[in-house]
Amino acid sequence: MTEMPAEIQADHYRKVLGHFITGVTVVTGIHDGEPVGFTCQSFGALSLEPPLIFLCPSKSSTSWPKVAESGRFGVNVLAHDQTQLGRGFAQSGAAKFAGVEWSAGRSTGAPMLAGTLGWLECEVETVHEAGDHWIVVARVLDLAASAGRGPLTFFRGALAGMN
Template sequence: MSEIDPDLFRAVLGNFASGVAVVTASDDGVPVGLTAQSFMSLSLDPPLVMFCPNRTSTSWPRIQHAKHFAANILAEGQDDLGLKFARSGGDKFAGVPWSPGPSGAPLLEGVLAHIDCTIEAVHAGGDHLIVVGRVLHLAAATELKPLVYFRSSFESLAARPPAAP
């Protein structure tokens, strides 16, 4: 079996466009969060979602301790939030309006959608972890478009051509 070059792996998999989520929690009343482009739905019955934090994340242990999280799906133009929560350290919530969701996790204002969850399971996944969340509450702003991550940068969806008459 041959070794896969990590740079080639990143470049090839970067061709898979994904949405961008900021995963938040309230750890003993203190808001914590991280950016995750590895977020997806997992199951309809029961309603489950998943995200994959890096094992070296300093925010993940605090989210795990909280036993809940909210996935805040970023909207077009929210690149700054994606970058802010991707950085390590500092007060990521400074100047970011939010309100607590049913689990207590911060729901960021102005996002495309939010999914409030309890942590159902955590599995090993190489240099990342696979976190499964049971959905408690969710809502979406249907008039917004998503922020997309493609080839290592944030992108917007192209406008759709008008439908043929």
């Protein structure tokens, strides 16, 4: 049996786990009457009954606390041609919504970004502390998807579109 190293190095950990491909989302909300959001690849389906999702924002995120304050948010699943959108929402402190077309979600009022593969409107059920991230479990209130386009993915530290 192989022994585990005493300490896993962060760069090695990131490199190895970067071999697992994920989709890319933008999590959005309204804070003090203004749209806020951030790029999030740590997202997934959790439960069918009840309909639950999870996402894992970093504790260092300045956007997540603003999104979380209302307890309701949107998740926008990015399409293959939305690389710039994903990069824009990954920037801290940037004017992320400048030039971005969106409409208010029916259930939460959270920004639903134009041209995405799909969107979900969610309400926070619980938040767990986990290392340098939060694990957010949320109930899905409404959702929709469009067909005919491929996803934006994150693989080996890079965004890539898949047709």
